Amino acid sequence: MTSRPYVVLSAAMSVDGHLDDSSDRRLLLSNAEDFDRVDEVRAGADAILVGATTLRRDNPRLLVNDEGRRSARLARGLPAHPLKVTVTASGRIDPGLRFWRHGDEKLVLTVDAALDGVRAKLDGLAEVVSVGTAFDWGRALDELGRRHVRRLVVEGGGTVHTQLMEQDFADELHLAVAPLLVGQAGAPRFLGPAGYPGGPTARMRLLETRALGDVVLLRYAPKQRLRDDVPDREHDLRWMRRAIELAEKCPPSDGAYSVGAVIVGADGTELSHGYSREEDPHIHAEESALAKLTPDDPRLRTATIYTSLEPCSQRRSRPRPCADLILAHGLPRVVTAWREPSLFVDDCVGVEQLRKAGVTVVELPELAAEAESVNAHLFGAG
Numbered sequence: 001m002t003s004r005p006y007v008v009l010s011a012a013m014s015v016d017g018h019l020d021d022s023s024d025r026r027l028l029l030s031n032a033e034d035f036d037r038v039d040e041v042r043a044g045a046d047a048i049l050v051g052a053t054t055l056r057r058d059n060p061r062l063l064v065n066d067e068g069r070r071s072a073r074l075a076r077g078l079p080a081h082p083l084k085v086t087v088t089a090s091g092r093i094d095p096g097l098r099f100w101r102h103g104d105e106k107l108v109l110t111v112d113a114a115l116d117g118v119r120a121k122l123d124g125l126a127e128v129v130s131v132g133t134a135f136d137w138g139r140a141l142d143e144l145g146r147r148h149v150r151r152l153v154v155e156g157g158g159t160v161h162t163q164l165m166e167q168d169f170a171d172e173l174h175l176a177v178a179p180l181l182v183g184q185a186g187a188p189r190f191l192g193p194a195g196y197p198g199g200p201t202a203r204m205r206l207l208e209t210r211a212l213g214d215v216v217l218l219r220y221a222p223k224q225r226l227r228d229d230v231p232d233r234e235h236d237l238r239w240m241r242r243a244i245e246l247a248e249k250c251p252p253s254d255g256a257y258s259v260g261a262v263i264v265g266a267d268g269t270e271l272s273h274g275y276s277r278e279e280d281p282h283i284h285a286e287e288s289a290l291a292k293l294t295p296d297d298p299r300l301r302t303a304t305i306y307t308s309l310e311p312c313s314q315r316r317s318r319p320r321p322c323a324d325l326i327l328a329h330g331l332p333r334v335v336t337a338w339r340e341p342s343l344f345v346d347d348c349v350g351v352e353q354l355r356k357a358g359v360t361v362v363e364l365p366e367l368a369a370e371a372e373s374v375n376a377h378l379f380g381a382g
């Protein structure tokens with residue numbers, strides 16, 4: 001079993017919603033500050049994806065441009081540049097584009113009918129894989145998951161963004177709005193007409209607004225559309241901050257993460273808490289918190305466990321991973337801040353495993369950096 005990547009859609013658009021104008025020359029929407037932000041987002045990704053139409057139109061190199069960011073990636077054991085991915089159902093691929101000539105590994109996702117043609121055209125410039133008779137985004141994301149892509153940044157174009165948003169595959173949206181008006185009917189749009197989840201009344205969760213000179217960045221969490229049955233976000237953030245405080249109490253270790261966990265009842269009271277290596281050198285935070293309650297405690301049936309790191313799905317030191325323990329204790333809801341990087345295990349699928357078992361898993365990307373910073377020593381000085 002592999003888990004699909006966390007998908008970030010990244011786009012810059014004019015105030016009237018266009019990615020570009022209708023001319024042959026690419027319209028510059030971003031400013032220097034925003035280009036630097038995009039570079040940072042790329043440096044934090046395992047893969048960058050753009051559609052083949054955008055490749056033909058813009059001829060981008062799609063690299064991490066800042067040398068310091070490339071060195072930091074190398075120091076973490078990653079390639080200097082993320083995997084570059086393009087998708088094509090038509091097989092119209094131009095081997096002369098800059099995309100193929102720069103960076104590290106490249107991958108083309110296509111359909112059965114185009115597979116041989118694309119392979120022949122690229123002649124070894126990239127790996128080419130089919131995701132079915134028609135282009136299937138679920139299979140495409142599975143394929144990237146198998147390649148240990150945990151964080152995917154999608155940089156367009158409009159068709160790709162529209163499909164991923166319509167099929168509810170986008171975890172996060174980074175939208176930079178430039179103070180320009182394109183005003184042309186045929187100019188490409190950020191998102192086109194589609195049946196978006198929840199329809200026009202479903203409000204996406206706003207994660208952040210940031211001014212970068214005259215460009216404004218909006219960060220949304222499309223999967224966290226507001227519904228009446230979703231518990232209060234501030235409540236979740238408050239308990240997660242407590243879990244992160246607990247993570248700071250962990251005895252230091254070079255071979256394991258520092259994690260904190262809190263179990264909170266339906267009435268909003270704390271039932272238990274724990275942190276990594278609390279009582280013995282191998283205990284995990286969730287395990288420690290659960291061990292202080294009995295599995296038949298009826299309050300667990302309506303409780304939430306907050307854990308600063310994604311619950312583990314495999315582990316070396318004990319027979320039962322935390323995702324299993326959470327299922328065995330019957331908790332219906334898990335809130336986590338930080339997805340496990342591929343440092344100690346190849347592929348943590350805790351979130352996926354819990355969701356498949358019917359557990360509601362809420363991720364709090366706005367606290368991921370805090371949860372990770374407790375573990376900064378594991379990643380060296382980079």
Ligand SMILES: [Zn+2]
Nearest residue numbers: 284312321322
């Ligand atoms: Zn664990």
